[in-house]
Amino acid sequence: MIEKDGMKAGDKIPSERELSERLNAGRSSVREALRALELLGLIETRRGEGTFIRDFRGNQLVQLLSTFILQDEKAKNDVIETKYMIEVDCLYLAADKFQKEEFERLQIWIEEHHFDDEEFFKKIAEIADNHLFYRIWNILNDYYNSLQLQVLPAEKAEYRMLAESLASQKKELILEKYRALRKLSTN
Incomplete structure (x- = not known):
């Protein structure tokens, strides 16, 4: 979805609800996937702002x-x-x-x-x-x-x-x- 939508580092990703609808997946599955992506350092959640794609070129x-x-x-x-x-x-x-x-x-x-x-x-x-x-x-x-x-x-x-x-x-x-x-x- 990130590639298809042409998203890049710094872009805000859709909410859990929207992701759940677009991906035809349960919210708990989406929440778990987002948590895994965050642990890998591919996205970051900012309180009150949302979830954003990280620049992971220097990622571990x-x-x-x-x-x-x-x-x-x-x-x-x-x-x-x-x-x-x-x-x-x-x-x-x-x-x-x-x-x-x-x-x-x-x-x-x-x-x-x-x-x-x-x-x-x-x-x-x-x-x-x-x-x-x-x-x-x-x-x-x-x-x-x-x-x-x-x-x-x-x-x-x-x-x-x-x-x-x-x-x-x-x-x-x-x-x-x-x-x-x-x-x-x-x-």
């Missing part, structure tokens, strides 16, 4: 789930590997859908903004225009961040070269520039 939920999901090195490596695979697929999709104007906008954005890796790949996901890929990547990125890896940051020039490779639409070149950005071996 991912860290909590990570302790169960990422218990061994294999699982940790799987998160990293899968995140990288999704990023490469997003790059390929973006290259396929790349329009000259988008390339120019991306180049200007790279030159004019101070950005981090996450912001860059969000841009790529927007260009790839695949909502499911974006959502999967976003979840994997949260788990990846929870690993607190010591990663050397990429230089702006590496992002620029990766963006330029998209315009070529050559998958081998895109992969080469992505591997350089990620400091991955070419084997």
